[in-house]
Amino acid sequence: MKKKLLIITIIFFIKSCISPSDEPILIIKNKSEITIDSIVTYTSINLLTTFYSLSPNEKIEGKILFDKRNKDDGCYNMIIYSKGSILKKKCFGYYTNGGSLHRRFTITIEKDTIKINSI
Numbered sequence: 001m002k003k004k005l006l007i008i009t010i011i012f013f014i015k016s017c018i019s020p021s022d023e024p025i026l027i028i029k030n031k032s033e034i035t036i037d038s039i040v041t042y043t044s045i046n047l048l049t050t051f052y053s054l055s056p057n058e059k060i061e062g063k064i065l066f067d068k069r070n071k072d073d074g075c076y077n078m079i080i081y082s083k084g085s086i087l088k089k090k091c092f093g094y095y096t097n098g099g100s101l102h103r104r105f106t107i108t109i110e111k112d113t114i115k116i117n118s119i
Helices: 002-017
Strands: 025-030 036-044 047-054 059-063 074-082 085-096 104-109 114-118
Touching: 025 036, 025 047, 047 059, 074 104, 085 104, 085 114
Parallel strands: 025 104
Antiparallel strands: 025 059, 036 047, 036 074, 074 085, 104 114
């Protein structure tokens, strides 16, 4: 038990020492039955990443942009639009000191939920 706790502590320590990532990769999969007009992701409302027209069973890839002057902490925001109105809003992940704690997000949009995996 002590050995397992020591290993977990070492892994946590190493991960906490790694510097934040710049502009994590964002992979979005549409597993719903509808076409999504657009998806907007951001850390700052001044710097948006927008994806357009995502059909059912389609996948897109991009990056979440950071304002280098902004050294805040927070979560990423995502707004999904369909048929001209907001379909869903989601806050996910976390960034600190203006840098991401994650290298990549895989977001799967399903009929009634949004699944998010991160590395």
